[in-house]
Amino acid sequence: MISASSVKSGSLAERSSRMRERIVATIRKIPKGRVSTYGAIARAAGYPSAARQVVGALRRSVGLPWQRVLGAGGEIKLRGDSAIEQRLRLEAEGVTFRGRKVNLARHEFHFSPGNKRGKGRASKG
DNA sequence: TAATTGACGGGCA
DNA sequence: GTGCCCGCCAATT
Numbered sequence: 001m002i003s004a005s006s007v008k009s010g011s012l013a014e015r016s017s018r019m020r021e022r023i024v025a026t027i028r029k030i031p032k033g034r035v036s037t038y039g040a041i042a043r044a045a046g047y048p049s050a051a052r053q054v055v056g057a058l059r060r061s062v063g064l065p066w067q068r069v070l071g072a073g074g075e076i077k078l079r080g081d082s083a084i085e086q087r088l089r090l091e092a093e094g095v096t097f098r099g100r101k102v103n104l105a106r107h108e109f110h111f112s113p114g115n116k117r118g119k120g121r122a123s124k125g
Numbered sequence: 126t127a128a129t130t131g132a133c134g135g136g137c138a
Numbered sequence: 139g140t141g142c143c144c145g146c147c148a149a150t151t
Binding site: 037038039042049050051052053054055056058059066069070071072076077078079082083086 | 130
């Protein structure tokens with residue numbers, strides 16, 4: 001519980017970091033042995049098209065199960081040694097791969113529904 | 126203030 | 139399977 005006295009009525013920092021906090025909180029929900037994708041995390045956090053902000057949250061935050069976050073289709077999007085480490089970590093948790101991708105059908109984590117804000121997609125096509 | 130960056134996503138050729 | 143383009147949006151330069 002926050003009191004009005006402890007918060008400067010929605011200070012700048014509070015407003016601007018809200019998105020990242022939601023994303024971070026969402027990432028932290030992913031249990032061991034399960035994985036999710038940038039897009040799915042963004043949607044679960046309430047931002048249907050903020051996949052890039054998921055990237056930012058992972059890069060700028062520490063202590064997150066980053067290895068459980070994959071690109072669309074379960075593909076590892078990291079480069080170099082980081083990609084190797086991610087795969088190793090996931091395999092250590094029991095996650096299986098199908099070629100260069102994680103077997104999402106077996107390991108994708110489904111966030112609790114109802115937290116979405118509206119889904120919509122950009123006028124793409 | 127503007128431009129660039131970033132572990133993205135999806136459609137198309 | 140691969141390369142290209144556009145959309146998305148906070149953080150950084």
